[in-house]
Amino acid sequence: xxxxxxxxxxxxxxxxxxxxxxxxxxxxxxxxxxxxxxxxxxxxxxxxxxxxxxxxxxxxxxxxxxxxxxxxxxxxxxxxxxxxxxxxxxxxxxxxxxxxxxxxxxxxxxxxxxxxxxxxxxxxxxxxxxxxxxxxxxxxxxxxxxxxxxxxxxxxxxxxxxxxxxxxxxxxxxxxxxxxxxxxxxxxxxxxxxxxxxxxxxxxxxxxxxxxxxxxxxxxxxxxxxxxxxxxxxxxxxxxxxxxxxxxxxxxxxxxxxxxxxxxxxxxxxxxxxxxxxxxxxxxxxxxxxxxxxx
Numbered sequence: 001x002x003x004x005x006x007x008x009x010x011x012x013x014x015x016x017x018x019x020x021x022x023x024x025x026x027x028x029x030x031x032x033x034x035x036x037x038x039x040x041x042x043x044x045x046x047x048x049x050x051x052x053x054x055x056x057x058x059x060x061x062x063x064x065x066x067x068x069x070x071x072x073x074x075x076x077x078x079x080x081x082x083x084x085x086x087x088x089x090x091x092x093x094x095x096x097x098x099x100x101x102x103x104x105x106x107x108x109x110x111x112x113x114x115x116x117x118x119x120x121x122x123x124x125x126x127x128x129x130x131x132x133x134x135x136x137x138x139x140x141x142x143x144x145x146x147x148x149x150x151x152x153x154x155x156x157x158x159x160x161x162x163x164x165x166x167x168x169x170x171x172x173x174x175x176x177x178x179x180x181x182x183x184x185x186x187x188x189x190x191x192x193x194x195x196x197x198x199x200x201x202x203x204x205x206x207x208x209x210x211x212x213x214x215x216x217x218x219x220x221x222x223x224x225x226x227x228x229x230x231x232x233x234x235x236x237x238x239x240x241x242x243x244x245x246x247x248x249x250x251x252x253x254x255x256x257x258x259x260x261x262x263x264x265x266x267x268x269x270x271x272x273x274x275x276x277x278x279x280x281x282x283x284x285x286x287x288x289x290x291x292x293x294x295x
Contacts, residue, residue: 021118024065025283033282034073037275044271047203049263051096052221053228053272055103057279059119060111060232066283067104067119068126071097075128091206094134097127098207098215101135103225106217109188110229110239134209141191155190161219161253162246193222202257220260223247224272231276244269 006014024030034054041050051074058066075093076085100123108116124132143151160167175182198213200221207214217225226243230236250256251264262268 021064022062024063030066030069033279037278046259046263048259049224051099051203052103052224053275054279055100056107056225056228057232057276059104059107059115060229062115063283064118064122068122071123071126088128090130091208093131095201095205095207097131102215102217106193106222106225107229109193110226111233136214140196151190154194155186158189158194161249195219218260219253220250220264223250227272228276232280
């Protein structure tokens with residue numbers, strides 16, 4: 001294979017148009033945002049929704065290092081004002097790490113692969129070694145000839161759950177833009193966005209290397225992934241509205257947890273949007289008020 005190198009001109013061009021990720025805000029600022037929003041979530045018993053929404057907000061805002069710090073916050077913080085930290089609770093930390101990376105994976109449907117790679121890399125770097133060893137390493141989404149039909153069935157089921165009574169009309173409309181487009185979406189919904197078969201996990205769950213349902217997010221949490229990603233992305237109002245309806249309709253899903261029941265209520269859905277805004281505003285505040293260098 002030829003040894004191809006970038007010319008000086010190409011190297012220069014690649015430095016233009018803001019190619020770098022955005023830096024994390026100061027830790028004190030991040031901790032304040034995380035602490036305030038988490039206390040609110042805890043009071044509402046919506047910690048899982050908070051973790052999912054915050055992960056996807058930071059990821060979409062292209063703050064990979066902040067995603068890593070979020071992991072450290074949820075596995076170490078005591079929420080005490082004196083900044084004390086607790087010892088690592090391994091089963092709890094494994095569960096939270098799994099929930100975060102599953103949230104990131106699902107967000108690829110809404111914001112694409114590049115930002116997900118960057119944030120998953122930052123999360124992986126932040127993980128404690130014992131947590132890394134306990135996280136699942138085998139893929140549960142490798143398509144095989146005998147499970148394609150079930151993937152498509154799950155995808156169509158989720159599609160109908162979100163978009164009814166307009167599901168068929170929207171299906172045909174997107175298919176008219178490109179014949180493979182809607183097939184791609186349905187397959188992504190079935191393999192990535194829907195909950196995996198088995199039990200789902202929540203913020204307070206414990207996990208280990210033997211947990212076959214590690215990180216599995218509920219139907220409602222999948223809609224929160226969509227809402228948080230699209231809200232943080234901006235400029236995609238119609239899609240945000242659709243997935244807001246998706247969360248509201250998640251109240252009709254089977255075997256709802258008490259948290260999912262509240263999050264899919266009108267009050268809970270409003271809260272999700274406000275939490276995303278609060279996190280987004282908090283991590284962006286440093287850009288609006290830059291610190292002046294001392295001479």
